[in-house]
Amino acid sequence: MAKMNNIVSEEIWDQVALTNPEFEILAEYSKEQFWNEEVKIDGLNKDMIFLDLGCGIGRVAKWVKDSVKEYYGIDFSKEMIRKAEEIFKDSQNVKFLVNNGKDLKLFEDDKFDMVYVNLVFQHMEKANTLNYIKEVHRVLKKGGIFLVNQIPIAEKYEGGLTEEEVDEAMKQFKILNKELNEFYFNIKCQK
Ligand SMILES: C[S@@+](CC[C@H](N)C(=O)[O-])C[C@H]1O[C@@H](n2cnc3c(N)ncnc32)[C@H](O)[C@@H]1O
Numbered sequence: 001m002a003k004m005n006n007i008v009s010e011e012i013w014d015q016v017a018l019t020n021p022e023f024e025i026l027a028e029y030s031k032e033q034f035w036n037e038e039v040k041i042d043g044l045n046k047d048m049i050f051l052d053l054g055c056g057i058g059r060v061a062k063w064v065k066d067s068v069k070e071y072y073g074i075d076f077s078k079e080m081i082r083k084a085e086e087i088f089k090d091s092q093n094v095k096f097l098v099n100n101g102k103d104l105k106l107f108e109d110d111k112f113d114m115v116y117v118n119l120v121f122q123h124m125e126k127a128n129t130l131n132y133i134k135e136v137h138r139v140l141k142k143g144g145i146f147l148v149n150q151i152p153i154a155e156k157y158e159g160g161l162t163e164e165e166v167d168e169a170m171k172q173f174k175i176l177n178k179e180l181n182e183f184y185f186n187i188k189c190q191k
Pocket residue numbers: 013025026053054055056057058059060074075076077080099100101102117118119120123124128
């Protein structure tokens with residue numbers, strides 16, 4: 001069976017941001033639904049510096065910003081970031097940045113208490129996913145948490161990872177939780 005290919009360029013994400021991002025990625029959940037059914041972030045606190053990798057227009061920011069000290073959202077789509085900045089212009093502890101789609105060079109080592117990635121790795125080449133995972137390790141503080149929702153499996157997706165590749169990529173972390181369903185891995189780990 002042919003693998004699914006959801007790898008999407010920066011230009012296409014810019015188009016999504018310019019046309020209908022609310023529909024595409026900012027589905028209007030209740031806070032409880034979003035939190036319990038999709039995001040599943042626990043352990044936030046007001047001392048935390050939080051990174052949302054592939055933040056889009058800030059759907060996660062909306063629910064996280066008041067529970068952390070600083071929220072950073074990065075995305076390679078300039079239009080997503082432009083829109084996010086517009087939506088959160090009055091939020092003092094929220095910062096959005098455009099990155100290069102490959103690494104976290106924007107940030108120094110050991111900066112973040114938590115890095116979250118929601119519905120992003122299924123849209124990129126495997127080499128970028130693997131590089132981001134390395135970079136997440138670098139920018140997390142010791143003891144910091146990496147929470148990733150949806151690493152696509154190689155069997156089903158172009159750009160997906162095998163279980164061996166996931167284990168190899170994650171070996172520098174302590175795995176706290178690893179779930180595998182028909183399509184994705186969801187992982188919570190600690191530096
Ligand atoms: C499905 S949206 C999810 C957005 C957000 N995480 C959420 O849950 O609402 C995927 C986002 O990942 C971004 N993205 C895709 N590939 C990326 C890459 N290589 N580097 C940074 N951002 C990327 C896209 O621009 C888009 O905003």
